[in-house]
Amino acid sequence: MTRTGDQSYIKNLNRSIVLNLLRYQGPLSRVEIARRTGLTKATISSIVDELISEKYVSELGHVSSSGVGRRAVLLEFNPAVGSVIGVELGVDFIKVLLLDLSARVIKITESSIQETQNPEYAVGQMSEMVKSAIADAPDSPLGVIGVGIGIPGLVDAKRGVVLNAPNLRWKDVHLKSLLQYQLGLPVVLDNEANAGAMGEQLFGAGKGVSNMVYLSIGTGIGTGIILNNQLIRGEGGIAGEFGHMTIDRSGPKCSCGNHGCLETYASEKAMLDRYEQLAGTRKSLSEITRLAQSGDASATAAIQSAASYLGIGIASLVNGLNPALILIGSRVGPASHLIIDTVDETVRDRSFTEPYSPTRIQNSALGDLTCAIGAASLVLHDHFSGPAA
Numbered sequence: 001m002t003r004t005g006d007q008s009y010i011k012n013l014n015r016s017i018v019l020n021l022l023r024y025q026g027p028l029s030r031v032e033i034a035r036r037t038g039l040t041k042a043t044i045s046s047i048v049d050e051l052i053s054e055k056y057v058s059e060l061g062h063v064s065s066s067g068v069g070r071r072a073v074l075l076e077f078n079p080a081v082g083s084v085i086g087v088e089l090g091v092d093f094i095k096v097l098l099l100d101l102s103a104r105v106i107k108i109t110e111s112s113i114q115e116t117q118n119p120e121y122a123v124g125q126m127s128e129m130v131k132s133a134i135a136d137a138p139d140s141p142l143g144v145i146g147v148g149i150g151i152p153g154l155v156d157a158k159r160g161v162v163l164n165a166p167n168l169r170w171k172d173v174h175l176k177s178l179l180q181y182q183l184g185l186p187v188v189l190d191n192e193a194n195a196g197a198m199g200e201q202l203f204g205a206g207k208g209v210s211n212m213v214y215l216s217i218g219t220g221i222g223t224g225i226i227l228n229n230q231l232i233r234g235e236g237g238i239a240g241e242f243g244h245m246t247i248d249r250s251g252p253k254c255s256c257g258n259h260g261c262l263e264t265y266a267s268e269k270a271m272l273d274r275y276e277q278l279a280g281t282r283k284s285l286s287e288i289t290r291l292a293q294s295g296d297a298s299a300t301a302a303i304q305s306a307a308s309y310l311g312i313g314i315a316s317l318v319n320g321l322n323p324a325l326i327l328i329g330s331r332v333g334p335a336s337h338l339i340i341d342t343v344d345e346t347v348r349d350r351s352f353t354e355p356y357s358p359t360r361i362q363n364s365a366l367g368d369l370t371c372a373i374g375a376a377s378l379v380l381h382d383h384f385s386g387p388a389a
């Protein structure tokens, strides 16, 4: 059905255009908003008055406008008008962030969890952590506007159902309805890499980039793809499972049931296994990272071996999608340059887009907060997206 242009629809649409302009490009004067949107000064004035009275926008001060000597008042988005909560559910941890509405972190809580494989227990712990974050939220006109959650697995984002998370061993968990009932707030969920891609595009290294891919290297490998500014979900909402592309049909068995998936060669577990093979002893990822930083040959080779396989997978993504930017999120911290350098070299060797339209490959900017900030950004996206067309 085509939406007709009734008055309230147009008003809400214009309001969201002005508000989002101030969120991403403010502070701006009323005259500048009129120039950039093409809306009349009267319309801008009425929208701005409303936004100021609702505390979404505040007047910042004066700036000389060119030529005529008059001074214009600058308007800026007020991120303290409310707060939002972003959650990352990991395989062995839960991270909860309290943020303002510009996605600036107010408080981080993390706890390790041994029983994520028991959904009821994990949901209970997550709910307690979120309630405590809500209690810590500063007083504000809107209060906490919602909770976003990033999940390492297949998610039906529309229904809020975790369809299948092999590393958590969750199937068909109705997480959104469970949590909404316990918290009394809107809850949004998505795959962790989709959330990460959104977070990086809105608030991280992907600002202003229309075609980008975010890969998260953890227990598994997640991929969030944004093309023409749209997160690609596919027909059933499960697009982006490139961690399960087959690298070797007779390779080791993957958590998904197939053999030789990219994930079995390039995830954190692959790094730990490779290090054990080379050094004869098993160490944790943080120990291997530390060793690699101090020049240890086995630790360096373990990280580079995983990165080289990752590069092979990413070269296929680059050939297939031609993104401007690939962002990699990992937990190897200061040793992440080893991953970036090796991936970069492998992709340059193997992709067609070089030298015509080279893809930049770099670390995610939001680091180990990418997923949780991304999950919060999904709530912000819903809150500020304006009326549906």
Ligand SMILES: [Zn+2]
Binding pocket: 243, 244, 254, 255, 256, 257, 258, 261, 263
């Ligand atoms: Zn697999």
